[in-house]
Amino acid sequence: MARIENPFANDADRAAIWEMLVERDIAAFVGQDWSMVADDFDESRFLGIHAHNSTNPDEWNAAFPSLSAYRDEWLRQAAETAATEFAEPLADGIHRATRLTEIDITGDVAVARKKFDGAVRRADGTNDVLNWQTLYFCRNAGDRWKITGFVGYMKYK
Numbered sequence: 650m651a652r653i654e655n656p657f658a659n660d661a662d663r664a665a666i667w668e669m670l671v672e673r674d675i676a677a678f679v680g681q682d683w684s685m686v687a688d689d690f691d692e693s694r695f696l697g698i699h700a701h702n703s704t705n706p707d708e709w710n711a712a713f714p715s716l717s718a719y720r721d722e723w724l725r726q727a728a729e730t731a732a733t734e735f736a737e738p739l740a741d742g743i744h745r746a747t748r749l750t751e752i753d754i755t756g757d758v759a760v761a762r763k764k765f766d767g768a769v770r771r772a773d774g775t776n777d778v779l780n781w782q783t784l785y786f787c788r789n790a791g792d793r794w795k796i797t798g799f800v801g802y803m804k805y806k
Contacts, residue, residue, distance in 0.1 A: 652744050663752045666761055666787055666794050671749050679740045681727040683720055691788060691795040692716045700803040702781060709800065734772035742769030746779040757789035764805055781805050 655672070657663035669689050677685035697713025700706075713719035735742065746767025753760045763783045768776035783801035787794045 652741075653747070656750055657752070662754055662759070662789070662794065666752050666759055666785075667749055669787075669794060669796070670761055670763055670785055671744075671747055675740055675743050675747065678723070678727050678730070679743070681724065681731055683724055687720075689796055690716050691790065691797045694788070694797040695719070696798040698798070698800040700781075700800055702802060702804050704804050730777075733777065735777070736770040736772045736774075739769060742767070742777075743779065759785075759787040759789075759794065761785040761787060766805060 653671075655664050655667050657667050669686075673686055673689065677683065692715075695713075695716040696711060697719045698709050699712035700709045703709065713722065730739065746765050746769070748764045748766065749761060751762045761784070763785060765779035765781050767780075768778045771777055781801070782803045782805040783799050784803070785799045786797045788797050789795075
């Protein structure tokens with residue numbers, strides 16, 4: 650399956666953020682290789698908020714107060730996903746379900762809106778449904794964009 654092209658090919662900043670949050674993130678997750686994305690984070694500023702598939706901020710919490718807490722959960726999810734037998738290449742299914750078309754940049758700060766809406770077919774005939782959204786907060790660190798935090802696992806649709 651052909652991968653979705655970077656929609657920001659003519660905008661270096663947005664293209665770099667898209668590559669970090671879509672292309673590199675999916676490749677690292679499927680390969681269970683945190684080292685591919687470790688440098689994409691600003692560890693000293695990082696905070697990850699878990700929305701628990703809710704639209705109500707009263708139900709959200711700071712589940713990832715440190716990058717190491719998020720890394721451990723990311724690796725757990727990657728291993729759990731890798732243990733699942735899929736009827737199609739996992740990366741293709743995740744790419745098909747992923748959309749990142751809105752990135753607001755103000756000075757050296759960016760907000761990116763990544764949405765997951767689709768399914769990856771499992772070998773047993775069921776689907777692994779991807780249906781949530783994440784707001785990523787990024788900062789230009791001089792030579793590249795880095796993730797300072799996110800509000801993730803928010804209800805989508």
